[in-house]
Amino acid sequence: MNLKSKVLLVFLLLWLGLFNSDCIASVASAPNSQQVLHVIDRLSFGPRPGDVERVESIGIERYIQEQLSPDSIPYPADLTNQLNSLETIKLTSEQLLAEYSPPRGMGGQKPSKEEIKACRLRSRIVLAQAVQARLRQNIESPRQLQEVMTDFWYNHFNVYAGKGADRLLVGAYEAEAIRPYALGHFRALLEATAKHPAMLFYLDNWQNTAPGSPGAHGKFQGLNENYAREVMELHTLGVNNGYTQQDVITLARIFTGWTFHRLGQQMTDDTGFYFDPNRHDFSDKVFLGQKIKGSGIEEGEQALDILARSPATARHISYELAQHFVADEPPPDLVEHLTQKFLVTDGDIREVLNTLFHSPEFADPKYYSAKFKTPYQYVVSAIRATGIEVNNFRPVYGMLQQLGMPLYGCLTPDGYKDTQDAWLNPAAMTLRLSFATALADDRLHLNQPDQATIATSTSFTTALASNRQLPFGTMESPQIDNLSHQPVDPLQLASTLGNQFSPETQRAIAESPPQLQAALMLGSPEFMHY
Amino acid sequence: MNRRKFLQQVGIASTSAIALIGTHGWAARGTSLNSLNSGSNPKRLVVIFLRGAVDGLNVVVPHGDTAYYEARPKIAIPRPSENSGALDLDGHFGLHPALASLMPLWQQGSLAFVDACGSPNPTRSHFEAQDYMESGTPGVESTPDGWMNRLLATLPNHTPVQAVNFGDTTPRILSGRMSVASFPLGHNSASPLPLDKPQVGTAFDRLYSGNDALSLAYQEGRKARKTLLTDLDAEMQAANNGAPLPIGFASDAQKLAQLMVKDPSIDLAFLALGGWDTHVNQGSSQGQLAGRLKALGDGLATLAQGLGPVYRDTAIVVMSEFGRTVHENGDGGTDHGHGNAMWILGGSIKGGKIYGEWPGLANNQLYQGRDLAISTDFRDVIISLLECHLQLDDAKLHRVFPDYNPSQKVSLV
Structure with missing residues (x-):
């Protein structure tokens, strides 16, 4: 038995053990680990490896204050x-x-079609780099x-x-x-x-x-x-x-x-x-x-x-913040409380957020995991959870486009919706789980520099401009997929996510083949929420 | 003077199909016997929503109104007799020349327009107006579901693909208690996905075997995916044989037609198209709006053709949240307005005709002095189709549009 098999065996026993025990919280969690995960989930795009341990050690309050003062956090x-x-x-x-x-055109002459086309191709790099920088x-x-x-x-x-x-x-x-x-x-x-x-x-x-x-x-x-x-x-x-x-x-x-x-x-x-x-x-x-x-x-x-x-503005912004950080139907008392804070601080966003993060509603376990991730939150949080260093952003953009939420691609000025109603639908589930499976098995090759990008500097943007490419091109034919791949380690992933899965999810994971376990975690209902 | 009188008569003639039936029209009419036993009703309804407010006055062009040309010196569509002019429909109205591919349907009598339609709510906000048109309850913000979802609930024999949304997210019009299938748009929608692999599918089937919202969405998604892959198989093969697929909307329209022909259980379909908010430089016979209309017209013609014999049983509605200002603005565009035309296509539609009372474009005829007024509530048009095409009885009509009694009957079918 090689090391990997041993790890998987331990892992399976761990899951089965958890499933059979009635005291999941006491085994899986330190006293406030649910709270820790809640705060990380809401103040960030989800935990990266080591985040849960770090917040457990420095404490929730210090984490919140650090995050509210970004300049205090060293930039890597x-x-x-x-x-x-x-x-x-x-x-x-x-x-x-x-x-x-x-x-x-120069000297009164109109530019040729070739010149216009060449310029268009050359200019694609601007949007491609904006997307890369944001992602x-x-x-x-940090x-x-x-x-x-x-x-x-x-x-x-x-x-x-x-x-x-x-x-x-x-x-x-x-x-x-x-x-x-x-x-x-x-x-x-x-x-x-x-x-x-x-x-x-x-x-x-x-x-x-x-x-x-x-x-x-x-x-x-x-x-x-x-x-x-x-x-x-x-x-x-x-x-x-x-x-x-x-x-x-x-x-x-x-x-x-x-x-x-x-x-x-x-x-x-x-x-x-x-x-x-x-x-x-x-x-x-x-x-x-x-x-x-x-x-x-x-x-x-x-x-x-x-x-x-205007108080109407304070209320409008407070509603949106409460909807983003607490619940699709935000508690009216919280909205009112934030509105007052907005008005007395002349719209100081940091102060309003500080109030929000210390509100009884934010702390109320009934709102833990109450939010369904938007496609953008889902994709970014999944990548963060795996700890993969992304060098090829094309499949990420393709996935966002396929899920109906391309970055910088909302046509109308109202922006994307921030509610479960807007984003939970049958096709979205099919695509999210397909993405989770491909990501966990490293079939998206996010870590490998995009050869085409290096060669031409424009193909990534060609993908941006093209009509909804699925990012799963090589996945169905691993035999012709000659790039090496490193599947996500399920044990490491479970630990990154704070081991907080329901008994049903744990059972489904435990009953599935080891090479699908990381995919099931990233595709679990727990991971769809924040 | 003679000319004006003639135009008025045309205007009156074009509204003759509308009969006022009083405020309790449904109760007055008998329950349709057909609808009691409509388990095998083959009738289908497709709604295409133009998000952003299409400029209806440049779609169904009132070329007989001099006020139209006065209000739009730069962007008006020229008269039918002129170069790049409107395609004459009935002597008073003409079609935008970019919609030429729809003229055969008009001539065959399966394309109609209901002009000066809209929602009684005065909002000029895109999002609010769309919301009201999709909930079907203008002015009532609290309505939880969309009218097509309530319509779905009234239809018998529910299947996972009975109502189909073409797009990535469930629109307001289809959201609600009944589950709805979503098919992604674009060329690659039938490419293989990891979840199609049996081993992966089985593992996730275990994870999402419950009755919660995510599990239900997952289960519907799996069923719809199987249907999609089965129904589109033939099309994929045809494409592989070298037949190029049309691009853009026409491609999606062809796919929609294919699915509806293959799968008789699809009763309702919805698709939204954006990009109609032409505040700047919208163009006239050519230009920005013309380009979008051409894609739309070609797509609708593709859809009608692709449906083949199913077209006879299909009604297609094209609608938008409101119209645009009668006067062009300073930037060669138009701003948010009020009344607009609804487009109705289908093999059993009494087409070749423009319905709806024409309010006129003289300054004193405009809504708030700037917009085309509304003479037909959009729900009256929908209700006519639900009643005469889908054979819904009064009780069901009231479930789709609660607390609303149509003020007029539009005899489209």
Whole structure:
């Protein structure tokens, strides 16, 4: 009997022993290990190997405080190096647009089809690297709460990478307007998104122009309500929360001239934001019942103040946070409590989260594992649990696409839903379990550098652009799969996940062949929840 | 003057199919005997939802209204007599030229439009409006399920694939108590999966053998997967013989047709298409909207053709959450509006006709001075199909659309 067989035997006996015993908690768990797993599950994208032990040793409170102050957590040099190797993620929006936009042609000549195509191919690397940077940080960064909140706010202020220039800008948007503010003040976050070229382009405000203004010509002819409506409906007040169609039009007028730097224009902001007074409506306005003196860019800033400080906004954001961190139907008392905290701290996100993590509702075991993971949470948490170092992100992106949640791929500004109703369905279960099986058996080869990527630098993005490739290409034919593979060790995985499976799950695992046990853990109902 | 009068008459003629039946219409009509014994009812319903609010005024083009051309100097579809003009339907309305592949269906009389439809709720929020159209209860946020799920509950002989969603996530319209099959979209939806391996499947069967929500979803997924693999087998072979599959929506439409032909237990199907929110640069006969309409029109023609004899028993509804502003905005696009056209296709549809009272586009005829008004509640159209096509009786209609009595009957079938 080799070592591996011995380990498996011990493992099986362990499971069977647990199943036969009535005191699972006392065997499998230290006194508060359920609580430890709960806190890790909610503040991070799920435990990596060693996380449960570490939090057990430093204590839950210290873990929460560390996570609320991400700068206190050392950033791994490896991760920094990996991110530094992605040359396009350091570019600003303006640089990205200048470097990778479709060619305009020289000397009055239109660019050829070949030139346009070559540019399109070359530009694909920008989105591919943005996806890699996001996934790598979400998977590997020890500042997990910052990552969770970056994902949360990106989704709240969603921008779709499939819309024109936003293909080039989503990564910069996240790096410049979302991540730095993820645990800061809501007002600053709101303004950063409002002024970012990615948002200005996505919701069309860059063209929003006062009719009859000196700058009203060509593409810029009149009002565009798109951003004005969505910033109230989705980003701040919430739908039907005290604004009228007239307020939408007024806010659109307030935001006339809010655009971004294009060739030959001066900049007012290092992310590329540009206020064009020639297209602005300088008349006095009444917005949500408050007088706003016609003055220029200050009107928009005043409007953002009004929106950020409205109790409706505090409630809307508090509801979303409670829904994300506690339950699909968040307890009303908790929402109210967070709303008050939001209002008295002027929208300090860190303070609101601190209150949330110390609330009786967050601590209530009835809400442990009450949340069904979204496809994104499921995929990222599964990779984290295995401890695999990902060098090939293509299958990860393919899986997210197949599960209906491609990264940067939500077309509509409301972002993806955060509830079980939205994501639990028969096809999703089939795909999740297939992913779990392929991942546990290392058939996705996430660790092997993507040969095609190295060779051409574009094939990964070809996959991004292509229509829903299944990532399981080689899995059904192991005989032609000549890459070595290292299946996930079920014993190690069980320990990473804190050994917290129900008796039914333990029995199903114990009754299955050893090479499927890790797959069953990653595919278990316990692992589908957080 | 003569012209205007003529147009009015056309307008009246096109609404003659609508008969007012009072607020208790269902009670007044007898229970359909057919529906009592409809175990073998072969009728099917397909709903295609255009998310983002398609610009209905550039789909069913009121080329007889000068106000239309005044409101849309850049994006109007030219008159049928002009270059790249609308394809004339009835002298007053015309079809967007990108939808040319639907003209044969119009001429055969199996394509109809109900114009100026919509939800009585005034919201201009995409998400709220979609929610209301899918729950079937405009203005009531608390409705837990979608009207197609309630419809499914009224149909006999439930099977795992009786209602099919084409897409990755269950839409509001199909969510609820009854389980629904989901088939993924795209070319590779029938490629082998690890879970198809017997050993893997058996292990997970043990893990998900219960009655909880995850187990039920798992079990339905396994059954639907088996159906999909069986039904699509022939298609895969055909594809392997070198027949190229159409791309995009047409590919999915062909797959949907294939499944519905192969599997008579599919009664209801739903598919959503996005990308209609054309605030900027939507184009006219060509451009952004035209490109999307072409894909949609080609797909619908593929679907009708692929259904073959089943088309006779199928009603296909194309709908969107609301229409768009009558006037183009400053960016060559349109903003969120109100009334819109519903499209109805099917072998037993009385097509070649535009239903619905046309409210007109003069400033004083517009809803809130900016949008096409609504003259037909979208539920009246659906209810007509449920009643005359799916043969639902009054009691069942009331379960699908609780607390609603249709204000008019649209005689589509």
